[in-house]
Amino acid sequence: MNNSTIACIFDLDGVLVDTAVYHYQAWKKLANSLGFDFSHAQNEQLKGVNRMRSLDMILDWGGITKTAAEKEELATLKNTWYVDMINKMSASEVLPGSQELLEQLKSRGVKIALGSASKNSGLILERTNLTHFFDAIVDGNSVTTSKPDPEVFLKGAELLKAAPEDCIVFEDASAGVQAAIAANMAVIAVGEAENLPGADLFIKDLSGVTVDELITLIAHKTENK
Numbered sequence: 001m002n003n004s005t006i007a008c009i010f011d012l013d014g015v016l017v018d019t020a021v022y023h024y025q026a027w028k029k030l031a032n033s034l035g036f037d038f039s040h041a042q043n044e045q046l047k048g049v050n051r052m053r054s055l056d057m058i059l060d061w062g063g064i065t066k067t068a069a070e071k072e073e074l075a076t077l078k079n080t081w082y083v084d085m086i087n088k089m090s091a092s093e094v095l096p097g098s099q100e101l102l103e104q105l106k107s108r109g110v111k112i113a114l115g116s117a118s119k120n121s122g123l124i125l126e127r128t129n130l131t132h133f134f135d136a137i138v139d140g141n142s143v144t145t146s147k148p149d150p151e152v153f154l155k156g157a158e159l160l161k162a163a164p165e166d167c168i169v170f171e172d173a174s175a176g177v178q179a180a181i182a183a184n185m186a187v188i189a190v191g192e193a194e195n196l197p198g199a200d201l202f203i204k205d206l207s208g209v210t211v212d213e214l215i216t217l218i219a220h221k222t223e224n225k
């Protein structure tokens with residue numbers, strides 16, 4: 001197998017950058033304005049979950065019912081606060097090893113896509129100076145279904161002109177790992193095995209990941225089918 005055979009699809013929040021801290025602050029401000037609190041543990045459950053579904057879960061936790069129009073307003077309000085924060089992001093917030101792995105992939109001619117639930121991915125990539133690495137971007141603006149549905153990753157593979165079985169997904173959320181498995185792709189989980197069942201490999205962050213290791217992972221997966 002050669003370099004050009006494999007392709008990589010990266011989740012954004014929790015894999016390349018840590019925007020969960022900003023989501024937390026914005027959701028907490030919204031919950032507080034509605035009269036209840038919002039914890040870090042609850043924020044963890046929102047990783048990889050799209051904006052409207054996240055709002056539904058938060059309103060449920062607060063025991064609050066809102067109309068569809070009110071929910072649209074609340075989601076927009078939260079997003080305004082969130083965008084104010086991500087507008088101040090810089091390249092220093094890229095998570096350890098991400099820049100190095102993206103550079104390595106690029107220099108070895110491996111195609112790279114983004115597969116994120118966020119509708120703000122364009123702004124985040126721009127602020128952190130990562131946009132130029134990507135051959136394709138699939139995010140919350142271009143999918144109709146959320147992870148664990150495989151749509152986001154299948155679209156990424158299609159845009160890269162890669163077969164799903166040649167793709168490696170990097171994910172930090174359980175819904176994302178399930179989406180990659182449903183897409184018939186290899187998946188490297190950034191996090192602990194107990195939270196991310198089914199992944200092929202578990203890592204703390206992207207530091208030290210090599211292209212050769214990725215090629216071997218795909219070769220083994222193909223052999224064992």
Ligand code: B16
Pocket residue numbers: 011012013014020023046047048049050051054079115116117118119120121140173
């Ligand atoms: P937005 P990812 C996800 O990003 C976040 O993990 C999740 O917490 C957030 O609700 C979702 O994006 C939508 O974000 O409000 O910016 O559209 O992990 O899929 O890159």
Ligand code: MG
Pocket residue numbers: 011012013014015047048171172173176
């Ligand atoms: Mg994520």
